[in-house]
Amino acid sequence: MSLQTLRVLETFLENPAEQLAGAEVHQRCGIASGTLYPILLRLESAGWFVSQWESIDPASAGRPRRRLYRLTSTGLRRASEVFASFNRGVLA
Template sequence: MGGPGLRMTLQTRLVLGALLADPAREIYGLEIVDATGLPPGTIYPIMARLESAGWVVSRWEEIDQHAAGRPRRRYYRLSSGQIDGAAQARLALAEADQRRRRGGRAAIVPKEAL
């Protein structure tokens, strides 16, 4: 389902941590920005990679943009189908933490783990 693997950069780990704060909850992009302190230009490419890997699913909000006075939001949540996004995220964070403790570089989660 994913590409060659997901690089577990600090930014990716922060995003996964924000999603894991309440794994079943849908969260939109600016909430992730607030939770991580990262800029939107960093968040959205990470979300696209996580979704491409099958760890995250998203949907567009259904609202009347004119009545709401704002653009519709894209909501994200960890997947729960064939791929358990929360389990994958926890495993990836644990592995990245072990590598960090050993002084290694950012972890790349192998495709087989996806």
């Protein structure tokens, strides 16, 4: 698992129930779009993320709808395990 993937997971783990668009993930963890979107799709295909379109009316909002990602229960558990494995061996 790459460092960029860990940073994406860390961003979502800050608030596991929150749904984030790719642009927001970019703003929080600073990963460029060329790296970010393959990671999001990779985690989605692995079942760690799910995504859905933002429930807005683009015409009234005056902007396109965004694709929102959030952690699945499986993704939450697996991501927590990953970070826990890092914390083992680290002195508190």
